[in-house]
Amino acid sequence: MIGTGGVRMGGAGVSATSGAGGASGTDDLALATRGLRKSYGSRRALDGLDLSVPAGVVYGFLGPNGAGKTTTMRVLTGLIHADGGTVEVLGKPFRRGDRHRLFEVGALIESPTFYPYLSARANLRELAASGAPVPSKRIEELLDLVGLCDRANDKVQNYSMGMKQRLGIAAALLSDPKLLLLDEPANGLDPAGIVAMRDTLKTLASQGKTVFVSSHLLAEVQVMADVVGIIAAGKLVREGPLKELLSMQGVIKVRVRPNLVDGAIAALAPLAKAERLTETDRDEGWLSVHLGTNRAEEVNQKLAGAGIYASGLESGTDLEMLFLELTGGQGPSSSEGEFVGLGSPNGAQNGGAPAGKGTAA
Amino acid sequence: MRLFFSGIRKLYRRPATFVTFGLLVGLIVLILILAGATASRTVGTGSASGQSSRAAIKDLLTFPGAYDRMLSVVVSIGGLFGMIYGAAIAGSEWSWGTLKSAVARGESRVRYMLLSYASIGLMIAIGIVVVFVIADVAAVASASLAGISTSGLSDTSTLSDLPERLLKGWVAVMEETALGFAIATLARSQLAGIGAGIAFYFGEGFASLLLPDIVKFMPFSVASAAVSTGSGSGLGGGASATASLPADQALVMVFVWLIGCLVVVSLFSDRAEITG
Numbered sequence: 001m002i003g004t005g006g007v008r009m010g011g012a013g014v015s016a017t018s019g020a021g022g023a024s025g026t027d028d029l030a031l032a033t034r035g036l037r038k039s040y041g042s043r044r045a046l047d048g049l050d051l052s053v054p055a056g057v058v059y060g061f062l063g064p065n066g067a068g069k070t071t072t073m074r075v076l077t078g079l080i081h082a083d084g085g086t087v088e089v090l091g092k093p094f095r096r097g098d099r100h101r102l103f104e105v106g107a108l109i110e111s112p113t114f115y116p117y118l119s120a121r122a123n124l125r126e127l128a129a130s131g132a133p134v135p136s137k138r139i140e141e142l143l144d145l146v147g148l149c150d151r152a153n154d155k156v157q158n159y160s161m162g163m164k165q166r167l168g169i170a171a172a173l174l175s176d177p178k179l180l181l182l183d184e185p186a187n188g189l190d191p192a193g194i195v196a197m198r199d200t201l202k203t204l205a206s207q208g209k210t211v212f213v214s215s216h217l218l219a220e221v222q223v224m225a226d227v228v229g230i231i232a233a234g235k236l237v238r239e240g241p242l243k244e245l246l247s248m249q250g251v252i253k254v255r256v257r258p259n260l261v262d263g264a265i266a267a268l269a270p271l272a273k274a275e276r277l278t279e280t281d282r283d284e285g286w287l288s289v290h291l292g293t294n295r296a297e298e299v300n301q302k303l304a305g306a307g308i309y310a311s312g313l314e315s316g317t318d319l320e321m322l323f324l325e326l327t328g329g330q331g332p333s334s335s336e337g338e339f340v341g342l343g344s345p346n347g348a349q350n351g352g353a354p355a356g357k358g359t360a361a
Numbered sequence: 362m363r364l365f366f367s368g369i370r371k372l373y374r375r376p377a378t379f380v381t382f383g384l385l386v387g388l389i390v391l392i393l394i395l396a397g398a399t400a401s402r403t404v405g406t407g408s409a410s411g412q413s414s415r416a417a418i419k420d421l422l423t424f425p426g427a428y429d430r431m432l433s434v435v436v437s438i439g440g441l442f443g444m445i446y447g448a449a450i451a452g453s454e455w456s457w458g459t460l461k462s463a464v465a466r467g468e469s470r471v472r473y474m475l476l477s478y479a480s481i482g483l484m485i486a487i488g489i490v491v492v493f494v495i496a497d498v499a500a501v502a503s504a505s506l507a508g509i510s511t512s513g514l515s516d517t518s519t520l521s522d523l524p525e526r527l528l529k530g531w532v533a534v535m536e537e538t539a540l541g542f543a544i545a546t547l548a549r550s551q552l553a554g555i556g557a558g559i560a561f562y563f564g565e566g567f568a569s570l571l572l573p574d575i576v577k578f579m580p581f582s583v584a585s586a587a588v589s590t591g592s593g594s595g596l597g598g599g600a601s602a603t604a605s606l607p608a609d610q611a612l613v614m615v616f617v618w619l620i621g622c623l624v625v626v627s628l629f630s631d632r633a634e635i636t637g
Contacts, residue, residue, distance in 0.1 A: 079464060110458075113459055116457070118374060129364050130468035130473065131463065175466065
């Protein structure tokens with residue numbers, strides 16, 4: 001069983017676990033996949049994906065374009081069938097034909113879909129006619145929740161993208177699901193809508209429901225998620241509680257006079273192995289030390305002990321850094337290609353300082 | 362039953378339902394009024410062609426035989442419209458992604474599609490009765506315009522047979538609707554389903570000139586033959602095969618096509634990967 005205290009590192013079929021738990025059982029998981037495989041022709045969309053989503057958390061499901069996120073969501077909702085591997089939903093196997101498992105699952109996959117000629121209220125009513133029975137008052141509650149009461153009788157074809165998205169979230173919540181699967185739920189929402197959605201999802205998780213969110217908005221996931229799973233090329237590359245992942249992936253960035261860079265490297269060597277200590281920009285005197293962010297003072301102390309005084313010291317990390325580090329090397333393996341970009345004006349690539357969350361000096 | 366009634370509500374509110382119905386009614390009424398007007402112009406003309414066309418129109422509009430002709434008209438033109446309607450409904454479930462939403466809620470794909478078809482069946486049943494009544498009223502008006510007697514209007518033996526004949530007509534139209542429904546399901550698209558269905562309809566009509574012994578087993582031909590009384594002729598493209606099966610055999614073939622189409626819909630829906 002994997003509790004919320006463990007971090008799993010994927011890649012090459014390895015599943016190392018640190019912290020509490022670590023076995024491969026799935027008893028307390030709201031959702032688990034084991035060795036999930038799916039190919040489209042010769043292209044592998046999922047290549048032995050192992051996900052462990054604890055119950056009662058907001059789980060951020062991340063990955064570059066074409067990593068297999070939407071394919072995973074489709075498999076989890078029975079829209080497509082995996083070529084191999086197993087899925088457990090709410091502690092029970094979910095195989096082809098086990099459609100009743102989905103009665104306790106709400107989903108918003110890709111863009112929300114509705115009958116354009118029907119109103120929001122009518123769309124929810126007709127959707128409620130499928131799957132698990134839904135009390136009629138639930139529809140009014142949800143329209144109120146997503147702020148569409150005033151426009152509930154308008155045809156959906158006249159809705160903005162954000163309104164459709166809100167209606168899609170309402171549709172996903174129709175059956176008061178124990179497990180909620182949301183694919184890019186913030187799409188089209190305005191800032192206030194994003195905040196409201198985030199609060200709603202956190203509230204749902206606090207009520208014991210599990211929220212599985214696929215998103216490209218890393219900052220949003222960082223604020224919202226308790227646990228994250230990062231996939232690349234159809235495989236899990238990292239999974240665990242967000243706080244633990246970020247602290248493990250911490251970076252302390254130090255700026256010294258350029259002529260003291262070598263001395264600083266020598267002074268910091270005992271703290272970090274060679275591969276964890278990198279020059280970010282020698283001309284500017286920036287060094288990056290991959291250490292827990294709580295060790296910034298120690299870094300400063302070592303430098304001072306060597307007679308080198310840092311002119312800048314930033315500690316911290318964010319999900320974006322972690323994500324890029326874990327998936328940035330994927331490049332061409334992404335089935336949807338890669339957005340190369342224009343590069344920074346001075347020609348450096350990602351050469352800036354990490355997005356520091358705190359400044360120690 | 363929730364799903365069935367939901368299907369009815371969706372169809373009732375769908376503009377395509379009333380557009381299809383309106384076009385069908387308009388087309389049939391227009392044809393009949395034009396026929397009446399043409400017949401009234403040929404009164405007293407001595408030309409052979411004028412007499413011939415008046416005789417054909419008289420055959421079409423004289424009751425009680427006109428009841429059969431109207432049913433043939435409704436089945437043949439209504440079959441084309443039914444097929445388009447079926448394709449539009451099935452195709453939109455895929456292209457709008459509404460099937461996807463239902464499946465993600467744990468709904469059975471096969472049940473969903475078959476109950477959608479069943480709800481179309483109820484709408485078509487109502488539509489056939491209403492269009493048939495309107496067509497008869499139009500035929501009476503047209504006959505009056507052409508100076509053709511309507512004395513056979515209340516023929517009791519014909520009227521007593523009407524429910525059974527309407528039922529057969531409904532089955533025939535449902536078979537054609539099932540064809541459109543199946544094509545659109547395979548194509549996962551409204552437009553592709555409608556386009557392929559129309560091509561099928563007219564293609565069958567043309568092919569009947571070259572391969573009548575094969576085409577008489579095809580869906581539009583058997584639908585037309587199933588409601589035919591063997592006298593006179595209906596209207597319509599694919600339905601007017603030069604050779605046709607006896608009505609009983611045609612009815613069996615109608616069921617074969619209908620069930621075959623629904624089996625295709627079920628198998629494809631169950632196995633399809635729902636993406637997009």
